Amino acid sequence: MAHLSAERGKATRQRLLDAAVALVPEVGWGGVTTRLVAERAGVAPGVVHYHFASVTDLLVAAGLGFTSGLLDLLATELTARQDVGEAVDWLLGELSRYSGTDPASLLVVEMFLAATRLPELREGLGEQVGRFRATVASWLVERGYRGDPAAAAAMLAASMDGIMLHRALDPGLDPAALGGLLRAMFGKGAS
Amino acid sequence: MAHLSAERGKATRQRLLDAAVALVPEVGWGGVTTRLVAERAGVAPGVVHYHFASVTDLLVAAGLGFTSGLLDLLATELTARQDVGEAVDWLLGELSRYSGTDPASLLVVEMFLAATRLPELREGLGEQVGRFRATVASWLVERGYRGDPAAAAAMLAASMDGIMLHRALDPGLDPAALGGLLRAMFGKGAS
DNA sequence: CTAGTATTTGGACACTTGCCCAAGTCGAAT
């Protein structure tokens, strides 16, 4: 079989995915073109449609790959904390790294938006977020959280994205200042 | 002077704005083209660049006009309530009308996103949201809210948009189920 | 009526887009 060829193929495919992840925040979901992503990846324009059926397919695969890793990381770090309050604090600290105008934040918002028009993306992203919420919810139960853990997990995730969204408009909005309010939400039912 | 001409001019200009507001949720911010918006407004393609310097200019004006009216309405209704808890309940009820996939929600998210790349839009939208938060904050003080009213107003606004964003992915997410958590945030310091 | 202004028309311009494909490269198997 063609061993080295296939390996190189996987490598360029990955470079296309990486280029797409970098490009979406820069020029927007709809601004990523065949030639642009090919140039960024250092390959000929035709390669894009050899590895992916369409530019949209490439973007969906790249986006879902990114969020999958991000959500896994967040869930792992979050549920590693013993105390709920401490976990919320950590999350807020993490949130201060997402200004709403940094590449990661922009990519996430672009994906939320594109998901409303791309059923495949909506299902994929919805499944990932659902898994994240379920993980957080069961962790809340373990920690002795009283109240609706599913609602709490959903509120936590939604608050994160909402704060990120508003920080894009008002860079002066300090996540730490909102910490007290968030803790008040969980403190009542936390262990 | 040309009276009727000017009047008709203002009318078609407004129809272009209305068409843009309707079109952005349908095809996306970047999907609104000169010919598309002209057709929707029932005018010739050239009219767009007679009334607006560019398609982007039209979109910015249309978007800011929409959010201005929306935020004014929300602020008015919200501050009309005497009780903070009652106001939060009303807001949650209102939120259930924004599924995250309805035209209004989509337009708002599109604007948040476009604002990151259009300084003029970011400033305009930021100013509107800032005014909304200030109104809510001073209303909280009036109602005897204890704690940081600016932070509370910011958290309220961010939560709204965050919930809206997540409802787009998970239609089963019920805003009412999150009401308790939101009230817990404000109840502590409310009158 | 004529002159003048505001608005509208529909087409032209140069340019970019996604996707396709014949030809070429490269390593592995025979």
Next chain:
DNA sequence: ATTCGACTTGGGCAAGTGTCCAAATACTAG
């Protein structure tokens, strides 16, 4: 050396883009 399959190349195509503009229209003022 030859064949084979995976991968890559660079150009071509039809369709669509934003913007511009000369001509047509509609209206007011004199």
